Amino acid sequence: MGGKKVAGVLGATGSVGQRFILLLADHPDFELKVLGASPRSAGKKYVDAVNWKQTELLPEFAKEIVVCECKAEFFKQCDVVFSGLDADYAGEIESEFVEAGLAVVSNAKNHRRDPDVPLVVPIVNPEHLDMVASKKRGFIVCISNCSTAGLVAPLKPLVEKFGPIEALTTTTLQAISGAGFSPGVPGIDILDNIIPYIGGEEDKIEWETKKILGTLSADRSKVELIPSDQMKVSAQCNRVAVSDGHTECISLKFKNRPAPSVDQVKKCLADYVCEAYKLGCHSAPKQTIHLLEQNDRPQPRLDRNRDAGYGVSVGRVREDPVLDFKMVVLSHNTVIGAAGSGILIAELLLAKKLI
Numbered sequence: 009m010g011g012k013k014v015a016g017v018l019g020a021t022g023s024v025g026q027r028f029i030l031l032l033a034d035h036p037d038f039e040l041k042v043l044g045a046s047p048r049s050a051g052k053k054y055v056d057a058v059n060w061k062q063t064e065l066l067p068e069f070a071k072e073i074v075v076c077e078c079k080a081e082f083f084k085q086c087d088v089v090f091s092g093l094d095a096d097y098a099g100e101i102e103s104e105f106v107e108a109g110l111a112v113v114s115n116a117k118n119h120r121r122d123p124d125v126p127l128v129v130p131i132v133n134p135e136h137l138d139m140v141a142s143k144k145r146g147f148i149v150c151i152s153n154c155s156t157a158g159l160v161a162p163l164k165p166l167v168e169k170f171g172p173i174e175a176l177t178t179t180t181l182q183a184i185s186g187a188g189f190s191p192g193v194p195g196i197d198i199l200d201n202i203i204p205y206i207g208g209e210e211d212k213i214e215w216e217t218k219k220i221l222g223t224l225s226a227d228r229s230k231v232e233l234i235p236s237d238q239m240k241v242s243a244q245c246n247r248v249a250v251s252d253g254h255t256e257c258i259s260l261k262f263k264n265r266p267a268p269s270v271d272q273v274k275k276c277l278a279d280y281v282c283e284a285y286k287l288g289c290h291s292a293p294k295q296t297i298h299l300l301e302q303n304d305r306p307q308p309r310l311d312r313n314r315d316a317g318y319g320v321s322v323g324r325v326r327e328d329p330v331l332d333f334k335m336v337v338l339s340h341n342t343v344i345g346a347a348g349s350g351i352l353i354a355e356l357l358l359a360k361k362l363i
């Protein structure tokens with residue numbers, strides 16, 4: 009075993025980028041050495057370039073690193089590059105990195121629908137990472153949309169145990185940090201308010217769920233999406249005055265009859281152990297799904313940091329008079345919904361000897 013793998017972060021000054029800095033400080037497998045951001049930040053020390061907005065202090069190791077432009081030539085030493093780039097620029101920059109032979113793990117939406125790119129929520133579908141095994145040079149792995157990550161976490165064990173889901177609705181209550189920091193959601197818009205629209209979000213949730221829960225083809229080159237007529241997914245997305253943590257009110261109907269009981273559903277969720285934990289990945293949640301029995305939980309402020317934000321909380325599991333079941337799901341949007349997923353994916357790539 010060599011020493012730590014060298015890591016870089018693209019978009020290091022943003023909402024997701026700052027979370028990468030926090031999660032990579034003192035990481036046992038990765039040493040963060042290269043930070044990239046826009047030409048506005050390049051050339052400055054990180055401490056001077058960033059508008060730090062996390063409740064934890066800026067880690068010492070990052071302060072003096074000089075931010076570079078997001079060009080592959082500056083990241084040559086990296087074994088893995090995490091991307092928290094603004095989606096307006098991510099597509100082109102990440103492609104350049106892949107062409108330069110680098111391994112990129114991206115939060116941006118640009119490459120998620122590429123047929124040869126795995127779209128991975130590490131506590132849900134790590135087997136899709138096998139798609140990159142045959143790539144000789146660089147590759148990209150995409151992390152899902154943050155609301156999709158929370159949604160598919162309870163769906164995975166339910167589908168494994170009780171068979172396909174025929175219909176699914178989710179109404180999201182999404183945190184402000186999900187909108188990023190440049191410029192972010194203005195206080196005047198969100199204070200004392202709910203905004204019932206997040207551009208593109210509903211389509212992403214409805215589409216990405218079908219890829220993440222899809223099946224890897226026999227030759228491991230692509231994922232067969234669940235056809236829309238076999239699983240109907242409908243999302244309604246809202247922005248609410250919460251700093252971190254996306255809440256979703258989910259209802260679902262199984263294809264198979266009779267449907268399981270509420271107690272069977274609860275047991276299935278509580279018993280689920282993700283593959284990353286079994287493989288001993290450092291950041292994997294000990295409890296993948298925290299089943300909460302109190303009537304008024306989960307709540308973002310109280311429950312988002314379960315298993316350091318890598319665990320997902322599910323509460324209010326009950327029968328639904330229209331579909332079969334309904335429940336409330338809470339996930340930390342910048343940890344398991346973004347940077348944390350990226351790091352756990354890299355830990356899985358390492359465990360599978362793919363980096």
Ligand SMILES: NC(=O)C1=CN([C@@H]2O[C@H](COP(=O)(O)OP(=O)(O)OC[C@H]3O[C@@H](n4cnc5c(N)ncnc54)[C@H](OP(=O)(O)O)[C@@H]3O)[C@@H](O)[C@H]2O)C=CC1
Binds near residue numbers: 078186341
């Ligand atoms: N926030 C969240 O919960 C989630 C976000 N995502 C996705 O992750 C990505 C990052 O999101 P977020 O952190 O919220 O966004 P932010 O707006 O907070 O940060 C964007 C980052 O991109 C950099 N950037 C902007 N323009 C350029 C450029 N021309 N060249 C290079 N870098 C540039 C910025 O650098 P500078 O400071 O120098 O301008 C900054 O570091 C997005 O694609 C987003 O959709 C995905 C899941 C969840």
Ligand SMILES: N[C@@H](CC(=O)OP(=O)(O)O)C(=O)O
Binds near residue numbers: 095154212
């Ligand atoms: N749209 C999400 C965050 C995000 O940027 O998602 P995506 O990576 O799918 O564009 C939110 O507002 O909370």
